[in-house]
Amino acid sequence: MAANNPTRRDFLKTAAVAGVGLTILPSGVLSGKNSPSDKLNIALIGAYGRAMAHYDAIKNENVVALCDVDEKNLALAAAKFRGAKRYTDWRKCLDEEKNLDAVVCCTTDHTHAFVAMWAMNRGLHVYLEKPMGITVEEVRLLRETYLKNKGKIAVQQGTQRHEKPNFNRVRDLVRDGAIGDLKAVYAWGNRQLRRDGYPAPKGEPPSRLHYDLWIGPSPFHPYSPEYFAGRPGVNCLQWNMYWDFGTGQVGDMGSHTMDIAWNVIEAGVPTAVEATGEEYNPEVTPVELKASFKHPANSWRGPIDVVWYQGGAMPTADLEGVDLNKIGHGVMFKGTKGFLISSFDNRIIVPFGDAADMTYYKPRPEPTEPMGRFQQEWVNACKTDLKTTCDFEYSGNMMEQLMLGLVAYRAKKPLQYNPKTGRITNDNAANALLSRKYRDGWILNG
Numbered sequence: 114m115a116a117n118n119p120t121r122r123d124f125l126k127t128a129a130v131a132g133v134g135l136t137i138l139p140s141g142v143l144s145g146k147n148s149p150s151d152k153l154n155i156a157l158i159g160a161y162g163r164a165m166a167h168y169d170a171i172k173n174e175n176v177v178a179l180c181d182v183d184e185k186n187l188a189l190a191a192a193k194f195r196g197a198k199r200y201t202d203w204r205k206c207l208d209e210e211k212n213l214d215a216v217v218c219c220t221t222d223h224t225h226a227f228v229a230m231w232a233m234n235r236g237l238h239v240y241l242e243k244p245m246g247i248t249v250e251e252v253r254l255l256r257e258t259y260l261k262n263k264g265k266i267a268v269q270q271g272t273q274r275h276e277k278p279n280f281n282r283v284r285d286l287v288r289d290g291a292i293g294d295l296k297a298v299y300a301w302g303n304r305q306l307r308r309d310g311y312p313a314p315k316g317e318p319p320s321r322l323h324y325d326l327w328i329g330p331s332p333f334h335p336y337s338p339e340y341f342a343g344r345p346g347v348n349c350l351q352w353n354m355y356w357d358f359g360t361g362q363v364g365d366m367g368s369h370t371m372d373i374a375w376n377v378i379e380a381g382v383p384t385a386v387e388a389t390g391e392e393y394n395p396e397v398t399p400v401e402l403k404a405s406f407k408h409p410a411n412s413w414r415g416p417i418d419v420v421w422y423q424g425g426a427m428p429t430a431d432l433e434g435v436d437l438n439k440i441g442h443g444v445m446f447k448g449t450k451g452f453l454i455s456s457f458d459n460r461i462i463v464p465f466g467d468a469a470d471m472t473y474y475k476p477r478p479e480p481t482e483p484m485g486r487f488q489q490e491w492v493n494a495c496k497t498d499l500k501t502t503c504d505f506e507y508s509g510n511m512m513e514q515l516m517l518g519l520v521a522y523r524a525k526k527p528l529q530y531n532p533k534t535g536r537i538t539n540d541n542a543a544n545a546l547l548s549r550k551y552r553d554g555w556i557l558n559g
């Protein structure tokens with residue numbers, strides 16, 4: 114489907130680049146497709162909970178539509194964005210709102226790829242909460258679609274910790290040789306949310322909750338209030354461990370923590386993956402998991418191993434006085450001359466060997482600036498050069514890697530992977546694990 118409002122988008126870009134002083138009109142007055150306002154017309158899909166973290170970044174835009182399957186949450190969001198049209202079905206919202214520029218999506222993980230695909234297919238900019246999808250196929254489709262539309266839309270996966278200054282400090286240190294030549298990267302997360310299986314059916318959904326829409330494209334599971342019992346903003350911890358609704362900690366804290374490494378290593382999709390963990394449960398994603406990925410050399414480094422640990426599995430560091438367990442979510446870079454260990458906010462360098470005197474470290478004259486405010490970067494990109502730090506190419510490669518970890522865990526054997534075709538080359542049956550089946554009536558590429 115073609116972009117629905119190139120005129121408005123071109124106008125916004127030209128105006129922003131030229132620094133034209135625009136008369137900003139109140140929302141509803143001449144807003145929309147051909148409006149002389151430089152505000153984006155945004156649909157906020159999944160309007161409460163995590164969405165509240167985005168209210169500030171979009172409050173000066175035109176939030177013209179709100180969509181939430183829970184009418185109570187919809188009303189809470191509507192109190193903030195008065196005048197926005199309300200929807201409970203995001204498909205209807207995207208089909209009926211003809212003047213949209215952009216979508217901010219904060220729904221459940223199992224609907225992310227759907228909302229993003231429908232939005233991109235309608236020429237809309239997308240801010241999508243992590244994870245981009247819950248299968249390899251979903252993530253690949255989002256990346257491909259974004260790349261086809263790269264000159265037209267701005268997209269960002271919601272790994273907002275990327276704005277922390279530590280991210281680029283770590284990158285500079287490794288790239289400038291503080292640990293010698295990079296050999297391997299180990300990332301971990303210690304969160305453990307154990308469940309035995311889907312919650313037992315209990316009661317009926319309240320009338321304000323459109324439960325069938327909440328289930329959306331996934332196989333039906335009977336209602337339980339447990340799925341909705343969390344605090345706003347962290348309710349995802351009530352459902353993201355179940356295979357039909359999420360990917361557990363791989364896609365949750367894994368997206369954020371692997372991002373510390375991804376910002377440094379300039380990797381694409383891995384060529385081999387193997388994983389071990391606790392016994393497979395067909396209902397619940399693993400708590401304990403170790404997934405190892407092989408990445409070919411690039412222009413500045415040789416081939417490297419990247420390893421993800423979670424739920425009690427941890428890298429071993431034979432470093433006196435260093436206890437990695439004290440860092441809940443962290444990354445350790447191993448080089449020929451030392452280790453760099455990083456949390457989200459801080460880092461330490463541990464040189465090793467007699468020759469480890471740091472003379473090989475040649476810091477750049479000026480450190481790389483932090484990226485600036487994460488959500489604002491996307492808003493600005495929509496109006497100017499369409500460039501975002503965590504677009505669906507950068508994030509898509511990272512998420513495809515993480516999703517492959519779960520595939521290898523389920524396949525229970527080392528897998529060879531062709532990043533170009535997206536196929537496992539040494540075990541044909543394992544290719545079935547790259548995608549999932551959707552309920553009738555739900556179309557991913559719609």
Ligand SMILES: NC(=O)c1ccc[n+]([C@@H]2O[C@H](COP(=O)([O-])OP(=O)(O)OC[C@H]3O[C@@H](n4cnc5c(N)ncnc54)[C@H](O)[C@@H]3O)[C@@H](O)[C@H]2O)c1
Nearest residue numbers: 159161162163181182183186219220221242346347348349
């Ligand atoms: N970037 C971060 O740091 C961060 C932090 C927390 C959550 N998240 C992500 O945000 C998302 C939402 O998490 P949450 O804890 O707010 O979850 P939640 O269960 O509270 O859902 C958020 C809102 O979306 C609504 N919703 C659910 N499915 C919907 C659908 N199909 N259509 C429309 N509305 C729908 C819910 O009613 C709720 O109001 C998750 O994907 C999670 O991974 C990201």
